[in-house]
């Protein structure tokens with residue numbers, strides 16, 4: 342479960358994702374300063390849902406000197422343009438992902454270890470569309486968070502339970 346859901350599928354296309362996003366931003370009249378380009382390139386190369394701190398760390402690791410406030414400001418701008426989405430996993434920090442309308446997914450969030458798993462929403466897309474329709478709402482995109490325990494944490498908790506069988510109190 343852990344490995345398969347993280348796998349990124351590569352789609353053949355004429356433009357690299359980076360180039361495509363740069364073009365989208367330029368069309369919107371956003372000035373692509375050197376700083377913004379660095380932040381965007383580092384962010385797009387990172388897997389998962391990095392936080393501003395993680396992006397900032399990676400920027401430094403690659404030898405660029407940018408302040409964390411610049412990272413925050415740029416992410417905010419990128420969210421406003423719609424190419425980046427801000428997510429809340431309940432761990433107190435905003436996390437960011439590239440927004441791609443063609444690969445809509447929902448997030449399974451493990452409340453124990455904080456891992457998140459992306460699940461394609463194809464099977465439930467009709468439900469979101471129906472919900473929107475019932476409210477005369479023009480649906481552009483969607484995401485959802487499902488909170489619970491991942492399989493590793495379930496296994497761990499059942500191991501602990503087996504070890505402390507005598508202490509177990511049934512709720």
Ligand SMILES: [Zn+2]
Pocket residue numbers: 451452453454455456490491492493494
């Ligand atoms: Zn977990």
